[in-house]
Amino acid sequence: MKNPGPYENPIASGGEFARRPGVSGGGSNHPLVWAGVVLGMGFGGLADGIVLHSILGWHHLICASAGEFCQPTSIEQLKLENTQDGYFDLALWLVLLAGTAMLFRAARSAGPAWKARVLFGAMLAGSGMFNFLEGLVNHQILGIHHVLPGSPHQLLFDMLYLANGAVFFVIGAYLVRWPRSAAA
Secondary structure, three states: OOOOOOOOOOOOOOOHHHHOOOOOOOOOOOHHHHHHHHHHHHHHHHHHHHHHHHHOOOOOOOOOOOOOOOOOOOHHHHHHHHHHHHHHHHHHHHHHHHHHHHHHHHHHOOHHHOOHHHHHHHHHHHHHHHHHHHHHHHHHHOOOOOOOOOOOOHHHHHHHHHHHHHHHHHHHHHHHHOOHHHHO
8 A cells, every 4th residue: 555645635545544543533542632631721721810810800719818708808818819829820831831742742743633623622621621620629629719709699600610611521522523524
């Protein structure tokens, strides 16, 4: 069998990628999928930190105040909560750095499996995974903060955050596993 040229589809021509499971359409073990999941977790965390922590000011990573609404009552508390948010953002920056390195590694061996749909789906799934796990652990199990603390609808906001994570994950996983015939 001849080797496909750089612009031929090795899957359709029976080339090497046709025999490798998970490579053709972005199976869950493909490096592009893993890079997308890690990038999605980083971007999902930054969306939480930037929008909910910094712009809306609904909560911080750890609520240092004893008040019902998790709002700092002194400059010292605000500084502490902002510092904790800063460490959270630094950790997410490192996650994004790792995801970028993984993306470059995936690009070196991209072949025909490099599809924007697969990367976007993996990033969406990673973002949903972050939201769901962060909401479950920090909001429900540890109770270190809530989406909108002190609101009469606090539990509703927490559940919507969890639902958002689950929906993003399901849509993203579907995009990663989308049948080849539908992607053509």
